[in-house]
Amino acid sequence: MAESFVFHIANSLLGKLASYAYEEASRGYGVYDDLQHMKDTLSIVRGVLLDAEYKKDQKHGVREWMRQIQNICSDAEDVFDGFEFQHKRKQVAQASNSTRTKVRQLFSSSNPIVLRPMMAHQIKDIKERLDKVATDGNKFGLANIDVGPPLVLQRRESTHSHVDASDVIGRENDKEEIIKLLMQPYPKGNGDKSLCVISIVGIGGLGKTTLAKFVFNDKRMDELFMMKMWVCISDYDDFDLRQILIKIINTASASASTLASVSAPRSVALVDQENINNLDIEQLQSRLRHKLSGQKFLLVLDDIWNDDRAKWIELINFVKAGARGSQIIATTRSNSVASVIGTLPSYVLKGLSQDDCFSLFLKWAFKEGEVIKYPDLEEIGKEIVKKCAGVPLAVRTLGSSLFSKYDLNKWVYVRDSELSSIEQKRGDILPTLKLSYDQMPSYLRRCFVYFSLYPKDYTFFSNDIVRLWVALGLVQSRNGSEQLMDIAREYIDELNSRLFFQDFKSLGYFVSFKLHALIHDLARYVANEECVAVDSRTRNIPQHIRHLSVVENNSIHNVLFPKSGSLRTLLFPIEVKGLDKGTLLDTWISRYKYLRYLSLKYSSFEILPNSFSKLKHLRYLDLCYNKKIRRLSHSICNLHNLQVLKLTGCVELETLPQWLGGLISLRELFITTKQSIMPLTLFANLNHLQLLVFYKCHNMKFLFSETQQLISVETLIVELCGSLESLPLFIFPKLQTLVVSKCQMVNLSLYNENPIQRFMMNHLYIARLTGLLTIPSWIKGVVDTLETLQVYELPHLKTLPECLTTMTRLKRLWISRCPQLSSFPSDFHCLTALEHLYIYMIVLNYT
Template sequence: MAESFVFGVADSLLGKLASYAYEEASRAYGVYEDLQRIKDTLSIVKGLLLDAEEKKNKQHALREWLRQIRNICSDAEDVLDGFELQDKKKQVMKVFGSTSMKVRQFFSSSNPLAFRFKMSCQIKEIKDRLDKVAADGTRFGLMRIDDEPGLSVQRRELTHSHVDVSSVIGRENDKEAIIQLLMESNPKGLGDKSPSVIPIVGIGGLGKTTLAKLVFNDKRIDEVFQMKIWVCVSNDFDIRHIIIKIINSAFLSSSPPPSVSISHQEDINHFDIEQLQIRLRHKLSSQKFILVLDDIWSDDRAKWIELLDLLKVGAAESKIIVTTRSNPIASMMGTVPSYVLEGLSEENCLSLFVKWAFKDGEEEKYSNLVEIGKEIVKKCAGVPLAVRTLGSSLFPKYDLNKWIFVRDHEIWNLEQKKDDILPALKLSYDQMPSYLRQCFAFFSLYPKDYIFNVASITTLWIALGLVRSRNGIEKPENIARECIDDLLSRSFLQDFNDYEFNCDFKVHDLIHDLALYVAKEEFVMVDSNTRNISDHARHLSIVENDSLGHVMCPNSKSVRTILSPVEGVGLDNETLLHTWLSRYKYLRYLDLSDYSFETLPNSIAKLEHLRVFILNNNIKIKRLPHSIFKLLNLQILDLSGCTELETLPKGLEKMISLQYLSITTKQSILSLDEFANLNHLQFLAFSYCKNMNFFFSMAHQLTSLETLSLYSCWNLKSLPLHIFPKLQTLIIVDCKMLNMSLNNENTIQKLRLKHLCIGDFPKLLTLPGWIEGAAETLETLTIYKFPNLKTLPMCLTTLTRLKKLYIYDCPQISSLPCDIHHLTSLEDLVIEDCPELCRKCKPQSGEHQPMIASIKNVSIGEPRGQDEERRHQTSKVNL
């Protein structure tokens, strides 16, 4: 299934080849013509890829052809990466070459002539390989398709309105809730003739269509609505086709018997759009109708408004039910909040499973199988179609081994028919653009029920080049966040929590199965059951310590990712580490969390393509090799939790690509010289630096820094805030010796801070006055663990842009500033573990209620569960 990523890889490579930076570099090194030929050939091949994707299951040879293109594109990316690396070496030489003989010696092997010859040979090889596969592609009879229509989407069968009520289990409450919405008056502001639109939204297979059928066929609906219309939209939102379906369905549901209606039904398929809209308006005029638009995929608002305008001829209180998998579509169409369909209870799942797995009454003879069935339905995670899929696969097979096999294997490993759960879910996957399909596949590297950190997963995507700026201005992290929002809108993510400085979420078990299904051999999650890893593997994750002793490393040199996503699972096999470092020189992402050696081998410097290097929670490591400065492409270095690290490596200032740096060290003083040349550094974090007294020994500015986090730096005394002129996010937690006036309070006129979190200051009696300097920009303020703080400063009410205010564990604060209602931008107010303040802000009875009544979201004194505890860890901003 990984062949389906080829289009995205080719598209990404073409984007790089077309960029100004690569064009200039190729001219400088005399390879411009060759790269242009590669770009031209790749454009042709890209046009054939979509046709090949549709035909690959019918022609086995096409799968190998797609794999060859995948390999060529990946190799080409590695070659192009050489341009960036060479440019960075020149930058370092320019700054440090005159004073450092070691640097000159290191880079002497990369002189322009040698580099030009090397690049020319590599590019010629890529061009020859690509020319060959392009020629091979024509022999398969492929057609050139230059647009990506969401890949070949195998639509579900068109739905109808009939349902056997006795076959539906566990949806009675949902049916009653929808019927209640249908009986209510239309919301104000719709106009006399605008029908109310009720969206039902949820992942594929959850039973949205079945629920709509239950409602549609309820006798109460017949009593209330004069006309019932069922239209399955499914494919493109074609206005003409939808109008025809509405007219035909409305004709059939009118008062004459169905047989009479059918015999007199007029052929309107040849009507033009003008004739159709006249006939539609005539048919619906003054009729109180209920219309079900089932299976909506299009987010074209203009088409929806056009259709809605035609439907306004109906009587007042007409209703429309739409079913969709997309939250944005539901929001666009709905006039009332979306009805988010939840999964069935485990009890209802078992009842449904028994219905599909056994003949009537047969389950009483096989109590042992029913017990296994209880375990099988847990795989289904409340999704009825999954229950039906597994139940049907066992009917009427009462072989114990068959049932055990189904119980012990992932759904994606079991045989699937056209109408089963994975094909149903894959419809949503096929609708994604190619870059999003690649991003989604990485969920397969994590265990089920894993709590994903948004920053961590998006960092992975960025490091691998899956998301990139579309205009050279947008930040990749913003585009990656758009990908998260897109997946959330498609109902692929669940339990999404948006905290002060980060977000987390889970992936539905069946969505995880889908990720495994589409990822296949290119993505491997290594556990104790792993025996052989395909040589086509590119992305590995280690999720069990026991797996490291026997796991076989793929021989391919194309491995790009090694992850350690599970806390406490880390590498302790030195031989395996040396194998990784020597074999996988094109690694982009290396995670050695919970690693248990005192040093790293010098060979780490050979990973010249590395973007992300994570070493957090390595409690034994004392030093890093100084050769680490050779990682000029490195953007993220995470040394947090390395409590025995004696000093930062020399040469840190030469790592000019660093954007994110998180440090735990025993050093007492840090020199700004080590950071002065890090012109791209945006995030800097210090945690558990117990000996650190002074933040920097010099007073130069770090002009690119946007986020600064200080956590449990217990001896830190001063913080020169003025050296961070672009600082937007500041987190200071558990730095008990820090002078919070920052020794320069009077010199700070204005701050650009947008987000501020300060906490765990037992001795502090007031909040620092310099907060007022951010009055024009501050959007989020979090304060917690101030046991002696009695009042909030009046300057709080000057923060006119404040959107979110969080107050935790400040037991002596008894009131809010009386002018808090002046904070007209305030949308979220959360107060916890502040007994007197919580009492005064209590809903309905609290005396502060009039002051906070206009705030959109207010949470007062709610119990702090596991999720809340995670939120209170936001000061330790993770990757």
């Protein structure tokens, strides 16, 4: 929900207010005292926000109070971003050395003399609103909570070991696979033969606990193990070792009592039960080791979240007292946890088949024998089951919601509605999945919610969602020197380890994936009014919506756009018919002046209007595949906050603006142009430019006419530039990623061979160069750094470079569709870092 982000928003704003740049700017505009007062008040409010987070569903009015704080913080961020913009504007004016520019600056609204009273008024208004909301918060009796581990908003109820085997559908094969592992005396690859740990991994609701119960209660386990213990870990989120030991001891005592009761009276069997709650950890570990000594046991640790290896090893050292052959089954929702705790490869649990899902659905939706009376409902039920993506708990949730409700309209509603719009009870699928969301650190929670702006089954390219996060200010450098894009890519890896993605493919720099269908439902569930994805079913849009996308292929002229000016994101993730006139665009520019992210893909207007300079907060602008636009207004160069400019596929664009250097924050530039030569002087002031893409620049023969270097560029992508003759890499001394594709005339060796230079290149992709006979010898200069090499569709390539097997850091090697390659190096074994090797050969006909 939107209020789940308030603490992070307040914390982020406080960080900005405390920065040296903001303090200096506030003095310049005469608002230093007001700024300090705001900072003090916001610190007090932030202190109680964690308690408010926990109590928002218990105390009336807390939720609305938090929403007011979020609105104030967002408005304050807009005002303070104005400081940063004016500072950058001043930088550009000074760098231009133009008298005309400086005179224009003097008489513009950005002059401090003009700005000071306006800024003072805005900040005073925000200060008063913040003071009022701080006073209002006193009536809720909220406590000040120190910032510590992530706040757990809800807990999963403790699990037990009992299961009725007749209720388990579709898991017989999984059970046999786990039992097969348990019955191996010394599983291959087990480093410590005295104790094997098998981790069952899967998203919430997939049936990990049910499978563990199914195995635990199998009669073969009673014959194999002298003692069986079941312990639920989820209610100890900080992995409280003392409490876990108490649970294991108690369940061990219960297991021993059960065995004793077979041959002894009940009074004798219960004699081992003790009150151990007051024992310290030294006494507990001693008691546990005594209990387990000489016993071959099976221990199930259900629902583990903690990935602290030190704590896990400490626990394992305590339970190693059992006899050789003792086993542990652990269930978790995280691959990173599984990698810490498992001694064998994780058992990754898959979803049920559609047939098994439907059988389970019928069990929960109908009383026994009733389904035959409702053939129409049965057919709709098959369609409802498809929404569940093979997850048993989702099937049970939807089936239970329809139990004994035989109204056709209700079944159609469930079939056609988003899962997030169907009422959920505690223990149903979305509240269960939300546990995974609540367990994430706040920076991941804020980023995750923006997946709700995309349609289901959408193929993400990681850099696209990462750019959205960065543009919205969701990514913060931890030490001031880290690249924001690199940090955000780490977020992608972390979400993947939590099993939120499927079809995850990594080719080094390029990463693609899909969001699991139910995880997409979770994103919509937690987004609430923070983000809205508009489709044909959308009837209204919240008044203060900040992030909006259009996810159906309808004309955007027919879409209902909000009248509120608070919009920050306007996104079109799928191919839609874009703007064909500037009328609607002019409306957006005048109304949505706080936009950070604007996508105008597939539009067809000819000229970008001058009014674009009003979008001073804009960080991301996508004009891709506008096949009519001929020129960009010079006003675009006044977007001093712009970080990403995408002109890919704008095939009629005649030239780039002369004052491109005004985009001093630009990090990524995607170019399609009719120019034959790209003047390097255009890039002279782009000191932060990291990614440069040339796509379908059909007339371009030479990349640059000068020889000066672009020292900030780390990634260069050149594709479908059929006239390009050379690619002088010495211009990019810090190049880490190079992609060259479908450039038939290019000579990769020209200007790069004599002398061979050393590069810091990590990823190299060469594809569809029909004239390439050999990999250029300058590749010798990257043998110490290259991690990814992709050679794709080179019909005349006959040999691979001899230095290939000396690439000690190479992790990914992809050789595909190179029919003239007759042999491969025999010493592939020298590539000790290699993780992925793909070789695919096919005969191509280029006649």
